[in-house]
Amino acid sequence: MSEHLIWDPLMIQRYNTAGPRYTSFPTAVEFRNVDSDQLERNALCTPSHTPLSLYLHIPFCTHVCYYCGCNKIVTKNKGRSIPYLEHLKTEIRMKHALLGGSRSVEQLHLGGGTPTFLSDDQLTDLMEFLRNLFTFSTAETADYSIEIDPRELRPNTLKRLRELGFNRLSYGVQDLDERVQAAVNRVQPESMIRAVMIEARELGFRSINIDLIYGLPHQSVESFDKTLDAIIDMRPDRLSIFNYAHLPQRFMPQRRISEDDLPSAQEKLQIFGHAISKLDDAGYHYVGMDHFALPDDELAIAQRDGKLHRNFQGYTTHGDCDLIGFGVSSISQVGDLYSQNAVSLEDWQEALENGGLPLSKACKTNADDRLRRDIIMGLLCHLDIRFNELDQQHNIDSRTYLRQDLARLQPMCDDGLVNIDEHGVQITDSGRLLVRHACMAFDPYRQQDDQTRFSKAI
The missing domain is CATH 1.10.10.920 (Arc Repressor Mutant, subunit A)
Incomplete structure (x- = not known):
C-alpha cells in the first residue's frame, strides 16, 4: 500500500x-427492533471454533464532555456501578452458557463511558470473573485493551491494569489547548498526559493510542499545531483524529457548545489537512478513516500484510473473531447476526431480571x-x-x-x-x-x- x-x-x-x-x-441504523431474544440465542448456540472478541460497555462518567455523543450516564455516585456490575455478570454468565465449549478469547476491550470509573478492586474482580469463565489466549498477538480518561486514574490503576493482563491503552485527550478544553469541559493539563504516557511505557503496555478531535470550539490550525507537536513528542503507537460532528438536536450535551465558537468549515478542513501532513512528516502511517499508526505497530503491519479488519471497535487485527458485547447498548457480531443490547439502562436491567438476554435490535445478513x-x-x-x-x-x-x-x-x-x-x-x-x-x-x-x-x- x-x-x-x-x-x-x-x-x-x-x-x-x-x-x-x-x-x-x-450499518447499525439498519438494525430492527425485535420482540424476542431467540435470534441471538440461536446464534450463540451454533457450534463454532471461531475465537472470541469480548466487548464490555461501562457507561458511567464522572464528568460530561460537551462534545460527546456516546451512550453514557454522568454521575459522581460511584455506588451506581455496584448493581450495574451484578447485572453485567448475569449477562456474561448467560451468554457464556449459550456459547458452550472452550472457544479462546483473543481480544478484550473495555469501553464506555469511562471504564476507570470502576475502582481498582472492581476492575480486578471483573477480570477474575471473566478469566474463571473464559479461556484467554496467551499468544503475543492477544489484544486486551481499555479506554482511559487520564483524569480518572488512581495512583496504582495503570499498574493494576497491567497486572490484570491489559496490554493496550487508549487515552482520550482530544486537545491540549486550555481554552478548547474549558469550552468542552474536559480540562486535563499536558503534564498529566505526559505523566500517564511515561508510566504506561514503564509498565510495558504494548501499544498506546491517543484520541484527538478536530473541529472543536476555539480550535485553529495554529492551536492544533501546538497540540500535535506535544503529542508527536509523546510518540503514541496509534493516533485517532476524529471529526467533531456538531449535532445538538441529537446529543444534548452539545447544546452547551456555542456554534459561534466553532471553526469554519474551511478552517476545519485546513486543520485536518495540516494534521495529515505533520503526522506524515513525523513518520506515522495513515491506516484510514482518521486512524494513524507507527510503521511497526500491529495495525500498520496487518495492513501491509493484507490482514487488517474493521468492526465495531474500528480497525483491528482480530476481525476474524466473533464479537460478543456485554452491557447496556453493546453490539455483538456472531456469524451472520448483528445484535444490539437495550440502549436504556432500565430496559437492559429489566430483561436480565426477567431471565432473558437484553436484546433490543438485530440484523441477520x-x-x-x-x-x-x-x-x-x-x-x-x-x-x-x-x-x-x-x-x-x-x-x-x-x-x-x-x-x-x-x-x-x-x-x-x-x-x-x-x-x-x-x-x-x-x-x-x-x-x-x-x-x-x-x-x-x-x-x-x-x-x-x-x-x-x-x-x-x-
Whole structure:
C-alpha cells in the first residue's frame, strides 16, 4: 500500500458528503427492533471454533464532555456501578452458557463511558470473573485493551491494569489547548498526559493510542499545531483524529457548545489537512478513516500484510473473531447476526431480571449483505477489491452483479480517485481520504437514505 496521501481541498469539498463510518455492514441504523431474544440465542448456540472478541460497555462518567455523543450516564455516585456490575455478570454468565465449549478469547476491550470509573478492586474482580469463565489466549498477538480518561486514574490503576493482563491503552485527550478544553469541559493539563504516557511505557503496555478531535470550539490550525507537536513528542503507537460532528438536536450535551465558537468549515478542513501532513512528516502511517499508526505497530503491519479488519471497535487485527458485547447498548457480531443490547439502562436491567438476554435490535445478513460487506471492508482496509476473489467467495459473476454499483463510481473514476479495470477496483492515492464515498456506491441502503443521520467524512 502506498504511503503517499494527496491533499486536494477542492476535491475533498466536492465529495465530502455525510455517510457511515462502516464499522459494520449493514450499518447499525439498519438494525430492527425485535420482540424476542431467540435470534441471538440461536446464534450463540451454533457450534463454532471461531475465537472470541469480548466487548464490555461501562457507561458511567464522572464528568460530561460537551462534545460527546456516546451512550453514557454522568454521575459522581460511584455506588451506581455496584448493581450495574451484578447485572453485567448475569449477562456474561448467560451468554457464556449459550456459547458452550472452550472457544479462546483473543481480544478484550473495555469501553464506555469511562471504564476507570470502576475502582481498582472492581476492575480486578471483573477480570477474575471473566478469566474463571473464559479461556484467554496467551499468544503475543492477544489484544486486551481499555479506554482511559487520564483524569480518572488512581495512583496504582495503570499498574493494576497491567497486572490484570491489559496490554493496550487508549487515552482520550482530544486537545491540549486550555481554552478548547474549558469550552468542552474536559480540562486535563499536558503534564498529566505526559505523566500517564511515561508510566504506561514503564509498565510495558504494548501499544498506546491517543484520541484527538478536530473541529472543536476555539480550535485553529495554529492551536492544533501546538497540540500535535506535544503529542508527536509523546510518540503514541496509534493516533485517532476524529471529526467533531456538531449535532445538538441529537446529543444534548452539545447544546452547551456555542456554534459561534466553532471553526469554519474551511478552517476545519485546513486543520485536518495540516494534521495529515505533520503526522506524515513525523513518520506515522495513515491506516484510514482518521486512524494513524507507527510503521511497526500491529495495525500498520496487518495492513501491509493484507490482514487488517474493521468492526465495531474500528480497525483491528482480530476481525476474524466473533464479537460478543456485554452491557447496556453493546453490539455483538456472531456469524451472520448483528445484535444490539437495550440502549436504556432500565430496559437492559429489566430483561436480565426477567431471565432473558437484553436484546433490543438485530440484523441477520443475507448473501447480498455479505458480498457488499466484503467489498466495503476490502476498500476500507486495503483500498482494493478483486473481481475473481469475489466470484469465488460468493459464487457470482461480480462484474455483472455489480454493474450499477460500478457505474455509480464513474464520477470518482473521472476525477482520478478510483480505478476500475478488468481485475477489480482500486482507490488511488488521491482517493484515500474519500474512501467512505466510494464505499457508499456499493451500499444499497444509502441510495435513498436520509444522510443527516451520519457525519461528514472530513
